[in-house]
Amino acid sequence: MKAVVQRRYGSAVLGDVDVPVPGPGEVLLEVRAAGVDMGTWHLLTGKPYLMRLFGFGLRTPKTPVLGRDVSGVVNQIGPGVTGFAPGDEVFGTAKGAFAEYAVAPVKQLARKPAGISFTEAAAVPISGGTALQGLRGVRAGQRVLVLGAGGGVGSYGVQIAKALGAHVTGVCSTSKVELVRSLGADEVVDYTVADFTGTYDLILSCGGDRPFSRLRKATAPRGRIVLVGAETGGSVTGGFERSLASVALNPFVSQKFVPLMSTERADVFDELRVLIEGGKIKAPVDRTFPLSEALQAIDHVYTRRSRGKVVVTI
Numbered sequence: 536m537k538a539v540v541q542r543r544y545g546s547a548v549l550g551d552v553d554v555p556v557p558g559p560g561e562v563l564l565e566v567r568a569a570g571v572d573m574g575t576w577h578l579l580t581g582k583p584y585l586m587r588l589f590g591f592g593l594r595t596p597k598t599p600v601l602g603r604d605v606s607g608v609v610n611q612i613g614p615g616v617t618g619f620a621p622g623d624e625v626f627g628t629a630k631g632a633f634a635e636y637a638v639a640p641v642k643q644l645a646r647k648p649a650g651i652s653f654t655e656a657a658a659v660p661i662s663g664g665t666a667l668q669g670l671r672g673v674r675a676g677q678r679v680l681v682l683g684a685g686g687g688v689g690s691y692g693v694q695i696a697k698a699l700g701a702h703v704t705g706v707c708s709t710s711k712v713e714l715v716r717s718l719g720a721d722e723v724v725d726y727t728v729a730d731f732t733g734t735y736d737l738i739l740s741c742g743g744d745r746p747f748s749r750l751r752k753a754t755a756p757r758g759r760i761v762l763v764g765a766e767t768g769g770s771v772t773g774g775f776e777r778s779l780a781s782v783a784l785n786p787f788v789s790q791k792f793v794p795l796m797s798t799e800r801a802d803v804f805d806e807l808r809v810l811i812e813g814g815k816i817k818a819p820v821d822r823t824f825p826l827s828e829a830l831q832a833i834d835h836v837y838t839r840r841s842r843g844k845v846v847v848t849i
């Protein structure tokens with residue numbers, strides 16, 4: 536099969552590899568589309584180096600094919616799999632989604648939402664799941680600020696916070712203002728023109744790495760500051776020290792810092808399916824790229840040109 540093969544960190548090529556075999560608890564998918572997010576860039580480059588200690592492979596990547604977010608059709612089920620059968624349309628995360636076929640653990644798969652395309656479904660799992668987990672506990676009427684609102688996680692953050700009944704302010708650069716408005720934000724701040732003002736019950740920080748003092752100033756006493764990520768932390772630790780510092784600060788401040796470590800789980804993807812089928816959120820697909828241009832797709836996200844989500848179609 537054709538796949539984007541990565542034998543070492545920093546480079547990947549379209550090549551031919553064997554179709555993978557599903558193990559216990561896994562299924563083989565005919566991949567229809569694969570989502571791209573900042574995580575794909577991290578897996579391509581092996582940066583920050585700290586992530587290599589967390590099971591991704593110290594010197595070379597453990598998974599030889601790139602790509603995680605996936606949508607497709609079940610082709611074959613592995614030993615012990617129940618609840619899925621060949622022909623089922625699914626979405627979730629897989630090992631090596633930039634390929635014609637990929638193996639996925641069923642604990643990371645849910646039924647594809649009805650009424651959306653495979654391309655849209657592949658744009659949902661990691662970004663939508665991260666936003667959902669970061670916004671747990673938000674109540675109707677609360678004020679939510681989303682930093683990086685025009686990116687992958689942020690674009691779902693705006694929609695999910697609105698679906699929860701919050702008053703939402705999205706912060707982004709000029710080219711993403713229209714998108715963020717169209718996603719339902721009550722207020723949109725173009726940070727190249729003005730900085731955000733006001734007080735929020737929750738800040739979902741998906742870009743920009745604002746100083747803690749700035750974030751606290753904009754957060755109500757007992758409010759939460761959810762640190763999703765930013766690309767300003769350097770090649771070694773990638774901002775992990777910022778997460779540690781935020782936890783160390785918690786006992787001394789009235790607000791709570793929450794360094795988010797999202798998980799890829801079927802129940803989370805199923806919650807997203809329900810939100811999509813109920814018309815509460817949509818997959819904001821900016822651009823698609825063919826499999827042969829998967830690296831360009833990653834670069835499009837890395838260079839912050841993407842509005843919402845980017846998808847590789849197979």
Ligand SMILES: NC(=O)c1ccc[n+]([C@@H]2O[C@H](COP(=O)([O-])OP(=O)(O)OC[C@H]3O[C@@H](n4cnc5c(N)ncnc54)[C@H](OP(=O)(O)O)[C@@H]3O)[C@@H](O)[C@H]2O)c1
Pocket residue numbers: 572573574661662665682683684685686687688689706707708709711726741742743744762763764765766795796797798836837839841843
């Ligand atoms: N914690 C977790 O479990 C988890 C899970 C998924 C992703 N992440 C991380 O979360 C971050 C966001 O991921 P993503 O996939 O959403 O990336 P993305 O699609 O690149 O979105 C990030 C957004 O941040 C915006 N941004 C950059 N500087 C900004 C600033 N100064 N103020 C406001 N916005 C700014 C960028 O565009 P503009 O500047 O043009 O507006 C971009 O739209 C990444 O660092 C990723 O690695 C963490």
